[in-house]
Amino acid sequence: MNTAITKNGLHAQAIRTAFGKTTVLHDVSLAVAPGETLVLFGPSGSGKTVLLRAIAGLDPNATGHVTIAGRDVTTAGPEGRSIGVAFQNFALYPHMSARENIASPLRARKLPEREIDEKVSAIAKLLKIDHVLAQQPRALSNGQKQRTALARALVGSPKILLMDDPLRNVDAKLRYEMRMELPRLLRRANAAAVYVTQDYREAMALGDRIAVLIDGHIVQLDDPERVYAAPASVAVARLFGDPPLNLVPCRPTLANDGLHVSVFGLDLTLSMAGALAGREAMLGLRPDSIAIFADPQPGAVAATIAAVTPLHGKVVLLLRTQAGDEILASQVGRAPETGSTIWFRPETDTALLYDTETGLLAGEARTATEEAA
Template identity: 40%
Template sequence: MASLELRNVHKRYGSGLPDTLKNIDLKIESGEFLILVGPSGCGKSTLMNCIAGLEDITGGEILVEGSDISGMSPKDRDIAMVFQSYALYPTMNVRDNIAFGLKMRKVPQEKIDEEVARVAKLLQIEHLLTRKPSQLSGGQQQRVAMGRALARRPKIYLFDEPLSNLDAKLRVEMRTEIKLMHQRLKTTTVYVTHDQIEAMTLGDKVAVMKDGIVQQFGTPQQIYNDPANLFVASFIGSPPMNFIPLRVQRQGGQWLAILDSGQARCELPLTVADDAALEGRDVILGVRPEQIVVGKGDVGLPAVRAEVDVIEPTGPDTLVFVSLNDTKVCCRMAPDLAPQVGESLTLQFDPAKVLLFDAQSGERLGAQPAERPRNVAQFKGR
């Protein structure tokens, strides 16, 4: 196990071209599980390759246990990588695929046999050791690829979108296997994915990336409850956060936000950390579907009535869609409480959960540089 720190890492592929990675600063402690998440082309796989040594960085430092490994070759970094494509040797059986890295390091055969047996038992592939990769399912091949990395007992594991080639059911099963494996081994792990469900369920820490920049770094709950900007708020969460354009007006020293469903409207007094934050701005209100109270759950909360446009049963939940400020808004409800299309509902907003964003920059309004408060915007009932 080892700590991993990236200091001002940037990567450029050619003179005069823009940086692919821009001033990346991240640190995880020994034994932590870091998720690099973001859309395709955001730079997460490039960053992974730089950590592994498969690509050189243009500037900055990559530190393992405080020592700079930026100039080391991949074989000297003591880092094992599991690729998206598995990269198994088709002519070798499972046993030899797992043992290959150990043989290249001239590990004694007795030790190799011991490690192969340990890894096969850990991943429950003991019955597959004599098979070739072509005789294995996608999930079995993924286990073998993981086993080859585990057999080395490296300081750090790197996973590059390892589940993206699997079907939905198998992805869920393998996600659980990877989490259980990390809980048993406690090896420092960096995991690249574009799947925000994987990011939320697997990671101790999550770095959300876009355009080669880390948009936010923190625990899954911090990123979910306290997103730094519109991009993070929209990327993390399923179904995604609702974004409602607001008409705000100042009245008697108080900012008011107007929500209009077409059949009713309400004026919601806003409280922000900086009273001038709303001056001259187009504002977007962010609220997650499960944070909208359907029905009169609290007489102290402001409410607006709206007509149900669409319902989507998902099994454990039913998603209910209405229109507010000419914008589709999703509410999450228990199936037995779900309304019918055309029915009128009362919607209330939890003051502690509502967020405000600048419509132009996408940044949170009222967030402080050192610590972004969870209660950026508060609605006060009338």
Template identity: 40%
Template sequence: MAALELKSVRKTYGNAAQEALKGIDIRIDAGQFLILVGPSGCGKSTLMNAIAGLEDISSGAICLDGEDVTQVEPKDRDIAMVFQSYALYPTMTVRENIAFGLKIRKTPKEQIDAEVARVAKLLQIEHLLERKPAQLSGGQQQRVAMGRALARRPKLYLFDEPLSNLDAKLRVEMRTEIKLMHQRLQTTTVYVTHDQIEAMTLGDRVAVMKDGEVQQFGTPEEIYNDPANLFVASFIGSPPMNFVPVRLEAREGRVVARVTGDTGDSQVDLPELDPALAGREAILGVRPEQIQSAHPADNAVPGILTRIQVVEPTGPDTLLYAEWNGTKVCCRVAPGEAPRAGDQVLWRIDSRRAVLFDPASGRRLS
């Protein structure tokens, strides 16, 4: 295991006309699980390849266990990588695929056999050792690819979207397997994905990337509950955060956001907001579970009276959709509490957890 530190890592192509990485600064401790998440083209795979040594960087430094490995050849960095395509040798058995890297390093046969047995037991593929890749399912092939990396016991593991070729059910199963494996081995891991569910469930630390920059770096809880900007708030969360355009107004020494429902205007109190922000336009961000629904007769606490447009059962909960200020809004409720489409509902926001963004820059206002 080893700590990983990226210091102002930049990557440019063609006379610096295209900058794929724009000064990446990340540090994780030994044994931590880092997720690089973002949309296609954000630079996460380029950064992964740079860590592995498969891609030269233009400036900055990559340090592993305190040693600068920026100029070190890939084979000498003591890093194991699991690819999206599995990259198994089709003519070799599972046993031979797992053992291949150890044989290249001229590891004694007794040690190779012990490592193959250890990894096969860990990944529950002992019964597959004599089969070839063509005889395996996608999930089994992925386990073999992981086993080949695990057999080496390197300082750092890199996973490049390893589950993207699997069906939805198998992705969930393999996600659990990867998390259990990390909990057992406590290996330092960097994992690239565009799937924010994988990011939230697997990582100790998450780096949300866009256009070659890290938009936010923190724990999954920090990323979800305290997004740094509009992009992070919109990318992380399923269903995504609601974004409602509002005007901020001053009322009796506090700031409120004006919201229009079916029966006219209502207001959302924002007691902790800087009074200097009153008078400006903003984007009110609130997650579906931060909105409560009640019967219109339950008016002890002010709310926003709105007619339900769509009811979407998902099994463990039900999603309600309505419209505020001309914008679709989603509320998550328990199945037994769900009204019907067309019913009027009084919506209440947990304003302590709501966030505000600047409409032009997307930066966080509160």
């Protein structure tokens, strides 16, 4: 484990939580350095909020160890952990103004009134809510409530900052703006930050690293580019990308010039090791790595456009071959008409190969547990 993280950041080790006979977290470990944002990403029900509550000292059922800045706080309550928390449900005190909500952690520390006013004003200006400080939560918009909760979490300069999907309830425009603004705010706070989201785009935009949590296990922990380019399992691959990764059944064979797969009637050569040669596998192809042609081309397959869907400045095409195989492709520009014939060719430079039996990426040697330790 990185000694800088141990001395100055957050280290959660072997966190386990069960409700009755159901285990929600299975010995989860992670470490976050000061100034780093670790995004905890996963589907609903995977245990993300439960893990945050365990780190914050809010879950009496949790076992394991939590160390903050080199101090074991496993037995300490939330007030003894120097943690700032922002939840998606805002959790603002309804009888207090926005100013008093933000000031509440500073008052708990009995700071001088002048210092409290200065800190509250500074963070409110930074988050562009200084004009609503006198209002109570019921008079605030969802975006203003969220920024008030975030200001309250940040104002005390906590060593650890936990954010539970804080942008989920704000409108799309503000969410986009905050995705750009938050990284700067978090770097300025220099806290070890854990940010929960179910949105892979948000995870990519905000995370220095991403921990993918599925069914109470961290199944991949890496930088955003790596998680997107090489999902460690089929389960992760299905969560990253819109449209999602194409997964095409195949049985690779090894030849002198490399690993070969036969899909859509094409023989493709892959630039990867032959670990899965002769085994049932799935070829992973990103929709944007499917080249589209209006006319026949060498090495291209004819297909009918079964459906066209506009998406984020692109069009997504559902292609169906004469053999009945289907594949998703995406392209920028005007969409061909549904029912028309086009030709496509998979580009193999970014192709992935998964073991059908285990669901794991070929050649994936490191485990998430090893990376987190």
